[in-house]
Amino acid sequence: MHETFTITQIRTENYRTKTFVFDKPFSGAQPGQYVMAWLPDVGEKPFSIAGADPLRLMVVAVGPFSEALHRLDVGDRVWARGPLGQGFALEGRHHLLVGGGYGVAPLLFLARKAVAAGHTVDVCIGARTAADVLLAEAFVSTDSTDFNGFVGEKSVKSVPSVEKLSITTEDGSLGGRGLVTQAVEAAIHARRPDCVYACGPTPLLVALARLCREHTLPHQLSWEAHMRCGMGLCGDCELDAVTRQVAGIPAGWLVCKDGPVLRFA
Ligand SMILES: Cc1cc2nc3c(=O)[nH]c(=O)nc-3n(C[C@H](O)[C@H](O)[C@H](O)COP(=O)(O)OP(=O)(O)OC[C@H]3O[C@@H](n4cnc5c(N)ncnc54)[C@H](O)[C@@H]3O)c2cc1C
Secondary structure, three states, X not given: OOEEEEEEEEEEEEOOEEEEEEOOOOOOOOOOOEEEEEEOOOEEEEEEOOEEOOEEEEEEOOOHHHHHHHOOOOOOEEEEEEEEOEOOOOOOOEEEEEEEHHHXXXXXXXXXXXXXXXXXXXXXXXEOOHHHOOOHHHHHOOOHHHHOOOOOOXXXXXXXXXXXXXXXXXXXXXXXXXOHHHHHXXXXXHOOOOEEEEEOXXXXXXXXXXXXXXXXXXXXXXXXXXXXXXXXXXXXXXXXXXXXXXXXXXXXXXXXXOOEEEEEO
């Protein structure tokens, strides 16, 4: 069942990304869960919940649906159903978060929840170029107003930021040059986390699954797949056999219902 949400604020994050803030909360939503957003005559697509109270979605304009969202203004309406799927669950007290592309959206929600609980958080962000890096400032912000909408409270008084933020770009235009997995390796050696949490493109998640196994680290990875029903009915979002094999994902595991987050002990 879709609920109607009205846009109250739109923030431009980079050349192709906007964050939409809506007029009401998505009650009970956890970091890593998603909504199916619907626009009349355009269709329906999944988006990670970037903040729950009020609802926030961060959208990269890459095709018909996301571009239609980008054309909306404050006061316009979007329909959404959810919260759907299995989200992240904090394990231990020191966390390492790894984000690629718009994968940082659910991780900011998770980071805010962890620091509000008094846990320590290190973050590694990877992107192609400096222009593609998203939300880096938000992760290290100590401005309490920035926390609104991320920890399920409307007025958080004072919250510390994450402890260490590491940025890696493929062309070296911001932070270290190379792949984010190099920064992850360094972060693990500097201070071993109780758990690694990641969201991003499949090759990144596959590499992280390998790395975490090597270090015998618990990890929770949020997978992406083409999704239609969002309810485990159509089976469209099962990951391909090669990805399942290298990442250790069982056959029949559906991103929409069993995921998007899969926890590996
Ligand atoms: C669980 C889940 C959570 C998601 N969360 C988000 C989110 O928080 N924010 C978000 O923007 N999208 C998110 N997506 C992707 C989103 O659902 C759509 O796939 C995306 O908006 C593209 O839809 P479209 O109709 O605009 O373009 P399409 O016609 O579906 O895609 C156009 C082309 O762009 C490629 N593409 C899709 N997404 C990206 C991307 N991010 N970067 C580069 N190329 C891309 C597609 O493979 C295709 O080649 C999520 C998907 C899943 C499964």
